[in-house]
Amino acid sequence: MLQLEGVRKSFKKNGLTREVLCGVDATFLPGDAVGIxxxxxxxxxxxxxxxxxxxxPTSGRVRREMSISWPMGYDAAVHGTLSGADNTRFIxxxxxxxxxxxxxxxxxxxxxxxxxxxxxxxxxxxxKARLIFALSMAVDFDCYxxxxxxxxxxxxxxxxxxxxxxARRSRSALILVSHQIDTVRSLCSHAAILQEGRLTFHExxxxxxxxxxQL
Amino acid sequence: xxxxxxxxxxxxxxxARNRVIAALxxxxxxTRFGRENLGYVWLFVEPALLGLGVAAWQWAMGGxxxxxGGLNKFSFFLIGYILFYLFRTxxxxxxxxxxxNFQLLYHSKVTIxxxxxxxxxxxxxxxxxxxxxxxxxxxxIYGEWPHDPxxxxxxxxxxxxxxxxxxxxxxxxxxxxPGLTDRVVHPFTYLxxxxxxxxxxxxxxxxxxxxxxxxxxxxxxxEFMREGQFGYGVPFIYDLSYLIQxxxxxxxxxxxxxxxxxxxxxx
Numbered sequence: 001m002l003q004l005e006g007v008r009k010s011f012k013k014n015g016l017t018r019e020v021l022c023g024v025d026a027t028f029l030p031g032d033a034v035g036i037x038x039x040x041x042x043x044x045x046x047x048x049x050x051x052x053x054x055x056x057p058t059s060g061r062v063r064r065e066m067s068i069s070w071p072m073g074y075d076a077a078v079h080g081t082l083s084g085a086d087n088t089r090f091i092x093x094x095x096x097x098x099x100x101x102x103x104x105x106x107x108x109x110x111x112x113x114x115x116x117x118x119x120x121x122x123x124x125x126x127x128k129a130r131l132i133f134a135l136s137m138a139v140d141f142d143c144y145x146x147x148x149x150x151x152x153x154x155x156x157x158x159x160x161x162x163x164x165x166x167a168r169r170s171r172s173a174l175i176l177v178s179h180q181i182d183t184v185r186s187l188c189s190h191a192a193i194l195q196e197g198r199l200t201f202h203e204x205x206x207x208x209x210x211x212x213x214q215l
Numbered sequence: 216x217x218x219x220x221x222x223x224x225x226x227x228x229x230x231a232r233n234r235v236i237a238a239l240x241x242x243x244x245x246t247r248f249g250r251e252n253l254g255y256v257w258l259f260v261e262p263a264l265l266g267l268g269v270a271a272w273q274w275a276m277g278g279x280x281x282x283x284g285g286l287n288k289f290s291f292f293l294i295g296y297i298l299f300y301l302f303r304t305x306x307x308x309x310x311x312x313x314x315x316n317f318q319l320l321y322h323s324k325v326t327i328x329x330x331x332x333x334x335x336x337x338x339x340x341x342x343x344x345x346x347x348x349x350x351x352x353x354x355x356i357y358g359e360w361p362h363d364p365x366x367x368x369x370x371x372x373x374x375x376x377x378x379x380x381x382x383x384x385x386x387x388x389x390x391x392x393p394g395l396t397d398r399v400v401h402p403f404t405y406l407x408x409x410x411x412x413x414x415x416x417x418x419x420x421x422x423x424x425x426x427x428x429x430x431x432x433x434x435x436x437x438e439f440m441r442e443g444q445f446g447y448g449v450p451f452i453y454d455l456s457y458l459i460q461x462x463x464x465x466x467x468x469x470x471x472x473x474x475x476x477x478x479x480x481x482x
Contacts, residue, residue, distance in 0.1 A: 059478075086242075090242045095322075
């Protein structure tokens, strides 16, 4: 279970305090596939970073009772000067997975080939996205946080990501943040709208989409 | 159908944390030492350059190798410098602890505490090795071997812990007011040089000055180190319990400061 209770987050810039999240309550259970829709600047990225534990709320509580992936869609999960293999071994060590097995799995799943032993900063955007996705599949999280992953990489790999995520929907939770209705429709069973710092849940996808389009 | 993970026990949480710290240390070794760059060579080059300077000075002064009390000049400055280096490097890099490692914080298992521990332990280990190497060099050249190597190692560990706690305080202060701390940390490390005992011993000073410098914890570590290094030829003035109180207090303050700063930590 991943639970937010009255989460608020504000940032100070040039002496002005801007409240991005103003009291978000939410509970995510294994098997949930929730799409969070929001316009640019609605606080989607802040929300997903708080879910991931990258940032801490200004007030409120986050309870994490399942393993949670890093937010996918950023390059940040890997280190540029280390090779794909070094990054894989590091991630295997922190999440307590066998390093040899994980290297094999990631190399095969990401289809990177010989460049697996080259520094990540030499990778193309698509290769990097494939590496990061393969790493997250190898760790086998209880909950996946996704920030527009499908945009990176070629169409064939995007389809493979979608299939892999759908295949584990019965055991893992999926939280997808997007401003596109189509992405949410293809992966999620319900949706929530983030607007003015508050999160509203909708059981029915079409109802959520209709409301989102009115914003 | 779905089972929630059981409440994890204190010891398995501790094991998990140690695993993360060990992985972070290995990674830091890779990024700093790298496959091709030689980051740690600088750790030896810096004090070795100082050693050359001391040698030149000694030559210019007429070749006398001894200090007040008959202590070896090389040994005195080299080890003193390396010990202070540990404090300086940990403290002066601490304000950037978050910015330099923000990628790591994307892994929910990795906390800023673990990142800072990994760095302190790695630099502590590197400095211990460096001290060991120079002790062998000095022993080889002058035939002077340390009185108590374990006491020297213990002094380096105390220095690591003191710098770790101080670093946490600076890291937290940076998160709360970024511009200010960045400017304060460098003067702080420079101003602590005269109070570190890097260039002098307490018994050289008049007793009124002794009281003042002994208020600062760095000098206690330096004297403790020198006792392990030289033995009982000259008076070594320190108070181990006073020093340990400082180490505990600074680490406790650092821990509290980091908790308070957590909502402000940004990447």
